[in-house]
Amino acid sequence: MLRIENITKQFPGRGKVFNNFSLEISEGDSLAITGPSGSGKTTLMNIIGSLDKPDTGEILFRGKSLLSLSPNECAEYRNKNLGFVFQEHLLMPHLTIKENIMLPLFATKISDEAYYQKEEYAFILMKRTGITTIADKYPEVVSGGEAQRASLVRALINKPSILLADEPTGSLDPKTANILGNLLVELNEELGLTIITATHSEALAGKMKSHLRLT
Numbered sequence: 001m002l003r004i005e006n007i008t009k010q011f012p013g014r015g016k017v018f019n020n021f022s023l024e025i026s027e028g029d030s031l032a033i034t035g036p037s038g039s040g041k042t043t044l045m046n047i048i049g050s051l052d053k054p055d056t057g058e059i060l061f062r063g064k065s066l067l068s069l070s071p072n073e074c075a076e077y078r079n080k081n082l083g084f085v086f087q088e089h090l091l092m093p094h095l096t097i098k099e100n101i102m103l104p105l106f107a108t109k110i111s112d113e114a115y116y117q118k119e120e121y122a123f124i125l126m127k128r129t130g131i132t133t134i135a136d137k138y139p140e141v142v143s144g145g146e147a148q149r150a151s152l153v154r155a156l157i158n159k160p161s162i163l164l165a166d167e168p169t170g171s172l173d174p175k176t177a178n179i180l181g182n183l184l185v186e187l188n189e190e191l192g193l194t195i196i197t198a199t200h201s202e203a204l205a206g207k208m209k210s211h212l213r214l215t
Contacts, residue, residue, distance in 0.1 A: 001027045001194060002048065002162070007057030009043060017043050018054065023212065027161075030188045030195040032205035035214030041198035044214075045166050048196065049082055050074040079107050083155030087167035089147040091139040091154075097146075098122070098135040101154045118157060125153040129183060145176035152183070156193075163187075165197040169204050181207045 002025040010016040017040040025031055033041050046052035047059065050066050059066040061081065069077060078084075091100045101122050105115060126132045129149040134142050142150070148168065155163060165184070169177035181204045187193050188209075197204065205211050 001025055001029075001062060003058075003060040004047070005058040005060070007047065007054035007059070009040070009047070009052075009054045014038075021057075025162075025194065025196065028188070028192045028194055029210060030185070030208040031197070031210045031212060032208035033196065033198045033212045033214065034200065034202070034205050039214035041214060042166055045164055045196065045198050048162075049084065049164050050077055079104070079158065081161045083158070083160035083163045085148075085151050085155050085163065085165040085168045087170040089139070089144075089151040091147055091150060093139050096136050096138055097131065097142065097150045098126075100139070100150060101126070101157055104154060104157055121159075122153065122157055125156055129153055143176075144172055145179065148172060148176075148180060149183070152180070156187070160193075162194045162196060165195065165199075167199055168197060169199065169201055174203075177201065178203065 004021065004023040006020045006022055007018050008016065008020060009018045033044060035041055043052065047054055050069065053067060061077070066074070066077065091097070092103065095103065102119070105118055110118075123132065126135060129152065131146055131149050131153070134146055134150070139147055152168075168184070169180055172180060184195055184197070185207050188195050195208070197208065199205055
């Protein structure tokens with residue numbers, strides 16, 4: 001599904017983060033990327049998400065080079081194929097939980113029929129993640145775990161091929177982090193969703209099928 005071939009990436013004053021680095025990720029895989037701060041976890045996630053580019057090398061998604069895409073094509077690739085979850089939920093405070101979840105749908109034109117279908121899908125996901133009771137509440141009055149689950153549903157609303165989760169449990173207490181980690185495993189198994197997570201949590205990393213340690 002995704003192939004990273006011999007990439008090199010360096011930053012001024014920091015040196016090379018990657019040097020001829022390669023990685024292959026299969027459909028339906030779940031991969032944890034761990035390592036100390038500065039080892040390149042977030043950089044690698046940004047490269048996979050086409051938010052950054054390597055200095056040399058190649059990135060292939062289903063055989064197509066991501067590095068050959070125009071900015072508009074990169075945006076389309078992200079919107080159609082990727083879902084993003086971050087350590088901070090990044091929910092819009094002036095929107096309800098449901099409105100936050102539906103927000104990605106407005107990145108492109110959508111028909112009323114397609115919107116209603118997505119609305120039904122959002123309800124299924126909200127029920128699956130246990131947040132239907134907070135649909136009409138605002139982010140400031142829900143718990144951190146509820147907000148992070150809402151962020152997860154928002155990332156899944158367009159049925160992405162890959163979920164990129166950067167420290168998704170970093171701001172959660174151990175019990176809530178465990179619940180979210182188990183939820184990711186279930187989504188991987190039930191939906192065949194490919195999951196790539198960068199994390200400092202060995203507990204979360206242990207739930208994934210594959211583990212990449214950066215140094």
